[in-house]
Amino acid sequence: MEPALDKEKFFRPSYIASVELPQRTGPVNVEDIKADLSDEFSLVSSSSDISQRSSLESKGHIQVCLRIRPFTSLEKENESQDCVSLEDSTSIILKPPKNSLSRLSEKTAGQLIQKFTFSRVFGPETTQEEFFEGTMKQPVQDFLEGYNRLVFTYGVTNAGKTYTFQGTEDDVGILPRTMDMLFKSIQGKLYTAMDLKPHRCRDYIKLTKDQVREETSIKNAILRLTKEVRGVIMLNLQSYF
Template sequence: MEPTLDNGKFFRPSYIASIEPSPRAGPVSVEDIKTDLSSEFSLVSSGSDTSQSNGHIQVCLRIRPFTSLERENGSQDCVSLEDSTNIVLKPPQHYLSRLSEKTSGPMLQKFTFSQVFGPETTQEEFFEGTMKQPVQDFLDGYNRLVFTYGVTNAGKTYTFQGTEEDVGILPRTMDMLFKSIQGKLYTAMDLKPYRCRDYIKLTENQVREETAIKNSLLRLIKEVEEHFSILFSMCIFR
């Protein structure tokens, strides 16, 4: 039977709010639980922060090598490095030929960055010059945020991931992080995550069961990969 209110209108129970909302509470005094944290934050901001950023955002520019097509049409002349922090840009010659003197505007534009890395920069040199210090700061207990930004085909994926032969900043960062905790890892395999913030310790029998499940899953993944590899080969040679 549908529940009713006193005025005869039907209502459905709500799982979000109570049926009879409680009267709105007045202002709550929190003076007894307020704490002045300014001294603690001042220690963090003006203390022994040894990072190269010193609290400021660092913006680094990496110039990728020009493609053969870009070299053919003279695009390599549009970027020139003044020094380690400044570059000068000008339109390519094939673009200038289409512009009149009135529409061309200023031909040269200068931009300043925290650090500029030229096309000859290696993956290792770029990591040493941009990521190594922030990673060390993170290991020392400071928050750091690093991201890559650029247009399509600017080289973000290569800089971030790299190749198997010459890895990028992400694999080098992970390598540095894991090397920093060598000798501090728990090598036993008897702990299992439980929900979000806890873990359980497994018995010997449970460890054997978990190992069997893991091995079975890995075999299944390998079989699926081999199956799809065979199907892919058959589709190619048809």
């Protein structure tokens, strides 16, 4: 039989207040302090006006957009470009490749034809600007008005996710266009002084002139170190190749 433990010896102090807390003598009733915070944490609180609520409800919770990339030369050689066809602005039709139809009966081939519906479908001829206007512009505007928005891309390898999100130097994607729209929207509203520093999660501290100079020196030292490291890496790569 194990000996009884000394409760006072093994009592742990609070790591929050750094003091020992009294032991509980019984269950604590918290019914009187419970509060329903669903309205405060919902997209539209109970105090919002009716027009704002109806506007959000009409948009729906999730929008799924499909962008079809152009076919590669290899895909065209294999005559697989007829697999995907646009029925309208929200639907596509998927069919088996032509080279597989010879091995399938007419009934089986008909059963493999499928129709998929999305919030909106963008064809291979869609430009980066048109895609941004049709998918991202409104969510960014909603974000500027105080609503949370989440956007992500999904697709198989080589589907064109990186091109859609980042684009190229000459034809940028939705991410650079989003950042451009955000910063243009807050022009003239930026705090130009450099004397504020984030503190913890939701707070900040105002720096003195000496602290500003110290922070500037630290930043410049980090930037110089980054350039030096990059230079060493480039030299090593050149000597390797």
